Amino acid sequence: MLKNALLFRRIAGNWQHSRTVGRRFLSSSNGAGANVLQTLRDRGLVSQVSQPESVLENKLVSGEKVGLYCGADPTAKSLHLGNLLPLMVLLHFYIAGHDVYTLVGGATGQVGDPSGRKTERAGMADWQRLENVSKIQGQLRGFFESGLAYYKHKTASVEHQYGRATHTNNYDWWHDMRMLDFLALYGRHIRVQSMLNRDSVSSRLGSKEGIGFNEFTYQILQAFDYYHLNKTHGVTVQVGGNDQWGNITAGIDLINRVGCTAQNQPFGLTVPLLTTSSGEKFGKSAGNAVFIDPHLTKPYELYQYFIQVSDDDVEKLLKTFTLLPLEHIKETIDAHASMAHERGAQRLLAREVVDLIHGMGSSNDAEIVSEVLFGAHDLGSSATELIRLFQDANILYTCSRNLSLEQIITQVAKCSKSEARRKLKQGSIYVGPRRTKVAENKDDVAQYLIDGQVLILRVGKQKCYVIEVK
Template sequence: MLLSYRSSTLICRRRLLPQAHYYSTRLPNVLTDLENRGLIANTTSPDLVSHTDTPTAIYCGVDPTANSLHLGNLLTFMGLFHFHIRGHQTIALVGGATGSIGDPSGRNSERVPLERDVLDKNVAGIEHQVHRFFHHGLLYAQRRQKCLDTTIATPKVLNNYTWFNGMTALDFLGSVGRYARVNSMLAKESVRSRLESTQGISFTEFSYQLLQAYDFWYLYQHHGCRIQLGGSDQWGNITAGIDMIGKRSESAAKAYGITVPLLLTSTGEKFGKSAGNAVWLDKSMTTVFDFYQFFMKTADQDVGKYLAMFTLFDGDEIKRILEQHKVSENPEMRTAQATLASEVTELVHGLDAVHQAKVATKVLFGEDLSNVSGADIVKAFEHDHRRFSAWDQEKVMHTGIDQLATLVKATKSRSEAQKLIKAGGMYLNNVKVTDPRQKLAPTDLIDGSVCLLRVGKSSYHAVHIKPS
C-alpha cells in the first residue's frame, strides 16, 4: 500500500529490507547494507530499496551548536558516506539559520541562543570539517576498493541561512506556515514531551520543525533531493518535510526519510556536546591519540557493532576479525579494538594520523622508543596542549630536570619535582631519573630535538627543543 503524503502522520516501521538489486560488482544496495550494519532505525517507505538502486540525491543536516562535529554526528554521516561511495549525490546541510533557533528534539530545556558571529564561526568550522571528512573518506574507501567504478559525485555542502536570510515573517507564514497543521505539529514527540514538562516550549522552538521541513522542500525543489537522513530523534522533523513536499510540490516524485540509531553510552546516554562526553572530530578539541584510544577502549561486546557501523568491513571480514580476537594468545593486545581504532582514525583524520596515534600510544604506554623519531613525536603531540610544549634550546638545555618539570607544568615547583625524583616517580624518555641534580643534556634528546618527561604513572609531557 502506498503511503499518502497528504497525511499528517507517516507510518513508522522497523523491518528487514527485502532482497536488494545490485548496481555495483562490489557493493550491495545501500539500504540493504545500512540495515545489515545496524545503521537504520526507521524508514518511511519500503520503496526506498528500489529507489536507491539508481543514483539519487540525499541530504543530512547538522546545526552549528559547536565548531566541530562529534562522534554522534559521525554515525549519521556514515550513512551519508555509504551513499557517497555508491555514486549518489550527497548533500551536507549546515544550519546557519536553524542553529540560531535550536532543535527541541531530545532536549528537556531550551538551548541558549548563539550570537551571529559565534554561529558564523561554527558554520565555517563544520563546513571545513565536512569537506575534509569526505576527502579522507573517499581515499579510505578507494584504498579498500570499496567504491563504484563510475564517477563519484562531489558532495554539496550548503548553509540554510542562504535561503532563510531574505525571508520575511510574512513570507514564512505564507509559504511555510500555510501548509502546516497545528494539530500535527502538536503530535510530534519533541513537542509533546516538552508540553508535558514544567518548562514547556517556546513558540520559537515550536516552529523549528517548520524550518527543517522547508529545508527538505527547498532541497527537493532546487537540488533534486529525494531523501532526508537523520538521527532517530529527527523522525518528526523529517516527516514534517515530507508532508510539506507532498502539499507544495507539483512533481510526482516521492520524498523519503531514513533515520539511524542514536549512539548511546553503555548506560544509555546520548553521545554529544550537551551530554558532556563528546568525542570531537576536530583534533584540536579531541586529540588524535584520544580519538584513537576511545575506540581502543571499546568493550568486547560492542566492538563488532562498532566495526559494522564505523568501517567499510563487510560481515565476513568482521566475523574473521572477531574470531582472531577471540583466539588471540595475547588478549591484552585487543586486536579487534586496535583494528577498529586504526580504521576509524584513518577514515576521519587520514592515514598519517593512524601512525601519529600509534606513536603516541607507544610513548604514553612506556614502550621502547628506539624506533621512534623526534619528528614523529612532534607530529603525534603538537595538537595536544596538555602534553606538548616547545622551547628554545637556550632556555632549557643544561637546566635541571626538576626545573624542566616546573617549566612544562608537570609539577608545581622544583621542590615537588625533587621529591618525586627521590621517590622514583620521575622519568626521562621512559628511563627513571635517580639523581635530583641531573641536568638535561644533548644526549637526552631524541634526534636532537625532543625529550619525554613523565611524572608518576601517566602524566606525560613531550618537550620540543628548538634551535635558538
C-alpha cells in the same frame, strides 16, 4: 622509523591486505544496482525508514539514483562522534554513486531545535553562530573528501562511479523569505494538530516551562528545508537521528501536500542512538564530547579514545565507523577473541577512524604519539620524528640544556622544587623510551636524551612529557 618488530608487523600487515580488502569492497553491495539500504541494516545503521519502504528499496535495487541530505545546526564549534552516524549513511550512498547534500542551519540555528531538550536553548551571539557555521561547513566538506580518499585507498586502482557531494546553508533561501509570503504560500499545507502531536513539542507542552513559539515553529522551518532541496535538487531522502523523526516526517508531509511527482517521492531514514554495552551514550570522553575538529580533539586523542573501547563494543563500532567489509570485520573479531589482550580489533578500529576523519596516513602519526604517551613499547623513533609529531600535536615541550632534571620537572610539570625533589626520592620519575627509573637529581640529562635532542619524561604512571632540549 619504527623498530619495534611486533608493532611494525602489525602496521605493515594492515597495509599489505589493502588490495584484498578493496576487492571485497566492490563485492559487498556497493555500486550501481546495489541495495545500500540492506548494507546499512547489516551494519546497524538503520533505525526507522518511512513507508512505503519497499518503494525506496526497489529504486535502489533497480539502479535508480537518489539524492539524500542531512543537516546540522551551528550550536557548537565542531561536529562530534554522534553527528557522524547520519554522515556515515550518506557516505555509503555517496560511494555507491548517489548524490548527497549536507546542510548547515545558518538560519534555523537562530531559532533552536527543541528535539531531545527539556528547556529552551540559550541564545548565541551572531558572530559566534557565523563562526560555527563556517567551521562546520568546512568539516562537512572535509569529511566527504577524506571519506572518498579513504575508500579509494581501500579499493586501490579499481574503477568505480561515485556520486556528488554538495554542501548548503539554509540561510541562502531563508534570508529573503517574508513571513506573510510564506504563510500565504505554505501555511495552508501545515497541520497544527500534527505539530502538537510530535514528541519534541508534546513533551515540552506538559512541562512547567512550556515551549516558546520560536521552537514550536522549528519543525516548519526544517520541513521547508526538505521541501526546498526536494524541489530544487531532487533530494528524496532525509537522514537524521531518532530524535529528528518528527521533523523529518513534517518535511515529508509538507512535500506531499504541496505536491510532488512519483520521481521525487520523499522518504525519511533515521539512525539509532549509539550507546555502549553498559548503556551509556557513546561519544563522550571524561564527560566531554569527542569532536572531529583536530584542534578540539587531537588525532592521537581520537585514536586513544577508540583504543579504550570495550571488547563488547568494538565489533559494532567497526561496522558503524569504518567502511571495512563485514567479512573482514568478522575475521578480525574472530582473531581478536584468542588474543584480546593485544587489543588488535581496537587498534584496527582506531586506525581506520582516524584515517577516515583526518586523512589517509594520519593514523600512523596518531599511533606513534599514543604509544609514546600511553604505551609500553620502545618505538625506536628518532628525535627528529618525535619533534615533528609532537609539534604537530601541539604538545611538544622545550627546555634549556643547562637545566638539571629537578629543574626540568619543575618547569614542565608545573610543580615546586620540593615537590620535584620528593617525586625523585619516591621513585616516581621515569626517563627515556624504556622508562628508566631515576631516584636522584642529575645535573646532566644528556645520558637520557634521544639523539642528544629529546627527553621523554614520565611523572608517575599517568603523565608523560616529550621535551626538546635546546
